[in-house]
Amino acid sequence: MSDKKYLVTGGAGYVGSVVAAHLLAAGHRVTVLDDLSTGHREGVPVGAEFIEGRVQDLPSADGAPWFDSSYDGVLHFAAFSQVGESVADPEKYWRNNVGGTMDLLAAMRRAGVRSLVFSSTAATYGEPESVPITEADPTAPTSPYGASKLAVDHMISGECAAHGLAAASLRYFNVAGAHRAADGVMYGERHDPESHLIPLVLQVAQGSRDAISVFGDDYPTPDGTCVRDYIHVADLAEAHLLALAAATPGEHLICNLGNGNGFSVREVIETVRKVTGHPVPETAAPRRAGDPA
Structure with missing residues (x-):
């Protein structure tokens, strides 16, 4: 799985930047798309192409002519992620997290890019009936943030069934830690x-x-x-690379990521x-x- 080309949305943020660094270290080409509303330009790894923008701009060929079939896949991190804020302003989360992913999926269909790894969340489960939580447990999010991520998971399942997308949703627990890349740069929160x-x-x-x-x-x-439950950000990044390799056309893989x-x-x-x-x-x-x- 070397020398492939990936788009990382939200790649100037905490998790996205570490995943982008891991992709580069594995020999891949990386384009980071981020509007810098919560990310940081200096967080984009050296070697990655950076485009300042939003996933909502992707569906139009005029708006994003660079996004085409030369990309082997997308790793999608661009989202709002504050539970309390989502309770106070749920519409913001529906418009950005759900609406933005709808636009991304449309752009992927237009460009012929058929592989996706989505940054989901264990917040989709809400109050667990038992621990550890498994992928078979019922989903009942307690916040609009968790509900927005669950809605995207459902959208991706539909995209896989209808259009043959190869996809994985990784439901993280709490991400922690920092990562020192091969070039010595430290990526953290x-x-x-x-x-x-x-x-x-x-x-x-x-x-x-x-x-x-x-x-x-x-x-x-x-x-x-x-x-x-906490998971180290470097372990999380490795899981994204494994998910890219495991994604199968027409199927939607859902995995919890934590330490148990x-x-x-x-x-x-x-x-x-x-x-x-x-x-x-x-x-x-x-x-x-x-x-x-």
Whole structure:
């Protein structure tokens, strides 16, 4: 699977940039499409072609004449991903996550590009009936974000059945960590504002943030705080390359990506205290809308 050409939408973001770096390291050619609304130009790996734009611009041959049958596939990361924001502004998520993917699929049909790996989410499952969550478990998202990703999964299934698309949806749990590429560049989390637990706790430990907010301590978990499964971003990137190889025309592969073990918010905080040797003050806060236990 060497020397192929891939479009990475949202490739200036956290996960997309690491996947783009892995594709380049494997000998592939990469084009990154990103509007930089949440991504960063400096996050695009050296060696990747960068086009500033949106997937909504792809369907028109006049708008994106560069997107043609020379591409072997698409890895689709471009999406909004904040659970709380999706509860407050669901239309934003339907228009961008669902509408944008509809436009992408139309562009792929027009260009004759017939392979897709989609960045889905374990938020499609909502409150799990049991753990670990498997692909056979029922989907019942608790937020418009999770619902928008599930809607895209259904759209992709239809595209595979109707038009022979080869596709994989990777339902991530919580992505964490950083990746040092072969050229020495470090790729990691950089959200503005930061919203992920591990970097937030580390900011408190290093003194750049006063305290970590614990959103809810009355969940039905051992210590009352939310429990999450974490996967390292480099492992996640490798899974995308494997998914490209596994995708079969007319079939939609759905895979969960995690480590199979859950860690509570308080366990993460305590681990950072032990590893860094620094205090991590906590403040109690109400549950966030859309957060499962």
